[in-house]
Amino acid sequence: MTTMTGGEAIIKSLRANGVDTVFALPGGQLDFLFDAMYKEGDDLRLIHTRHEQATAYMAYGYAKSTGKVGTCAVVPGPGLLNAAGALCTAWSNYAPVLCISGQIPSTAIGKGYGDLHEIEDQIGMISHVTKWSQSIDHPAYAPTHIGEAFKQLGTGYPRPVEVEMPMDIMAMEAEVDILPAVSEYPSLPVDQSLVNESAEILKQAKKPMIVVGSGALEASAEVMALAELLQAPVMACRSGKGIVSSDHYLSANFPMGHRLWGETDAVVAVGTRLNWPLTMWGKDDDLKLIRVDIDAKQINRICEPEVGILGDSAKVLNALHQQLITDGFSAASREVELSELKAQIDGEMREKVGPQMAYLDVIRKELPDDGIFVDEVTQVGFVSWYGFPVYKPRQHISAGYQGTLGYGYATALGVMAGNMDKKVIQVSGDGGFMFTCQELATAVQYQLPLVTIIFNDHRFTNVQRQQKEWFDGRVICSDLHNPDFVKMAESFGAAGFSASDPESLRQAIRSAFEQKGPSIIEVDVQEFFPAPWPFLMMPQNRKQVCK
Structure with a gap:
């Protein structure tokens, strides 16, 4: 047994279970956790984000693309709630994400004093988007609880788990026995x-x-x-x-x-x-x-x-x-x-969603066969679900049924961090990209060579299409005022490129792949893309429908 702080007990236990990357954002309740990560030196890669939602999105992208546990850390209360949208996405997509949350001092929990970031029943709140959660109330308990977290992540279906530790326990020094990695997971017999x-x-x-x-x-x-x-x-x-x-x-x-x-x-x-x-x-x-x-x-x-x-x-x-x-x-x-039949369907897709397919053809041609594609809740992203060829598992990352608008850029940075030996392309609309655009700073700081393509039509296209079709053309809140995305990228220190058609996109991708850091490619879209829904919302073709 070794004397260490609660923060050190968590980090040592993570390292014992093979964690080499943590996506995190510092704050008062995590001071001793970050100090513990500092002491690990180069053995632990710490990527700090500019918003808590990005920590969990990056962990999600890391987990979905590698199959390994993606780990993030946030302050309690609003920090954990900011991360909850990404945990919701990870929950829906069976992703093994471990979230570490701070907590107010142990003596104040449940008292309603109004401590910084206090939230009533934080464990109960986050339990709706986690498979398992646990408070670590003494440094000596950290190895056991972290071990249980990994057992939960590796047993049966994977879903996010959360552990939290009060800030005074993170600072407390105690004798701690770091346990070996969890290596045995119960499995079901085949019937x-x-x-x-x-x-x-x-x-x-x-x-x-x-x-x-x-x-x-x-x-x-x-x-x-x-x-x-x-x-x-x-x-x-x-x-x-x-x-x-x-x-x-x-x-x-x-x-x-x-x-x-x-x-x-x-x-x-x-x-x-x-x-x-x-x-x-x-x-x-x-x-x-x-x-x-x-x-x-x-x-x-x-x-x-x-x-x-x-x-x-x-x-x-x-x-x-x-x-x-x-x-x-x-x-x-x-x-x-x-x-x-495959050729027939391909012809029908090109007839009805030809503009999106033309861009996807270029992306597929320029992305190596082992490259990874990350979609977004956008017109090209929707068509990619059925129109983008994928050759190996974990090469197409999606938000799944949550349809989490804005998830894509931060998620793709986590994909990139977990696959630095591969090329990664992410597509966004102008609306979705702005949800996590501040993470350009993270991408540049850590030199993550992600290539992001922003299809800019200055609108929330799905919303505006429905407003025009369903409400006699009454358009409200779906037109967007955007920055110059190329200049925006360059202001952060990233590379910026412009494209206006599939062929100019091809040249931009080639230039972007030559960069050592992140790149943004803005594609100017003048007209509505064709609706992607005919190949997703397809009609009943059996005698009965299940409800």
């Missing part, structure tokens, strides 16, 4: 009877398909093996993109999946909520549904499947694949059929 039942359904199916979400990110090989055996197309929308490479004939984007959904007779849904297919496209008795998920709440959500298997997706899919092999199952190739 072979349910595997057998699933295999029987799939052996009878004429046109099976697979749908994947973030719960299959670590099961790419197993998904591919099962898909090839079944000759089943694999559909992904956002988080599941790249689990099967987009250039494989068995990879199906969202509109192609919709076309296939109408005629499939068996679906294996792996680690996905399956919300839009079930609630918009429908399910009837002619479609047998097999759900595989580590989150028990998802198995019967929306509708009851024919078979629901609770367990690790890789293990379940491997068992299912082996059972089909044992049963002597084989299927004829569907390469010609699916390749033709």
Whole structure:
């Protein structure tokens, strides 16, 4: 045992569990935590942001793109609430984010004295967007509680966790025994009877398909093996993109999946909520549904499947694949059929959302195959969900169903920090970028070579389109006054470039990739992009809709 402060006990415990990067913003209740990080020297990379929301967004981007725990630290009360939007995004997207929060002095908690940043029942407040949370009330407890945080992050479904420590406990010196890293995580056994039942359904199916979400990110090989055996197309929308490479004939984007959904007779849904297919496209008795998920709440959500298997997706899919092999199952190739459908869908997309596709084609061509694309709640971002090819898991980062406007830039900086050996491109609209534009300072200070493309049409486009279509053209609060984004970037010390069409964007990306630090590319958009919704809000194509 060694004498150390509470702050040091936290940081030493993080280091013992493999944390090498922390995204944080200093403040009075974190003084001793930051001093502990200072003492770690080069062994711990500290990236401090200009707003608390960015600490958790960066941790989210780091976690989603690497699969490792993303760690952030904020002051209590308003600091933690500022970070809560990003924690909400991480919660919705099953991201392993560890948030460390300060707290007012332990003697004042719950007293209502009006201490700086005091908030009633902070643990209870943050519990709605965390899987687990805990107050550390003595330095000696830090190793145990940090260890439990990592156990929670690595067991079952990953979601954010939070630990907090009162400021006087962070300053307290005590004997502390730093524990070894958590290395054992409980796992669920595979229910072979349910595997057998699933295999029987799939052996009878004429046109099976697979749908994947973030719960299959670590099961790419197993998904591919099962898909090839079944000759089943694999559909992904956002988080599941790249689990099967987009250039494989068995990879199906969202509109192609919709076309296939109408005629499939068996679906294996792996680690996905399956919300839009079930609630918009429908399910009837002619479609047998097999759900595989580590989150028990998802198995019967929306509708009851024919078979629901609770367990690790890789293990379940491997068992299912082996059972089909044992049963002597084989299927004829569907390469010609699916390749033709893929080409047909691609043509339809280019006809209806051609302007966005033209820009995405340039981005895909210039971004290396192992590069990472981060979207935003913007017109090009929406089309990227179905129109941007992805070749490996974790190469397309999204806000998921939260649709957190403004999440993109700060998230992409976390992606960049976790993948300094790769190229990263992030797209924003002019509205969303301004939510975290101050983090240009962070990007320059830490020389994060992120390339951000801002499509500037001087409006909140979705809002204005709906105002014009739904309210007889009554436009309110959707026109935007913007800075010159190129000059803005240069004023921070970043590189700034302009583009006005796909070809000039190509040249700007090439110039941006030559920079050592961050770059902003402003694309001047004069007209509305076509609505992306025809390939997302697609109509019912089964007899019944689940509600």
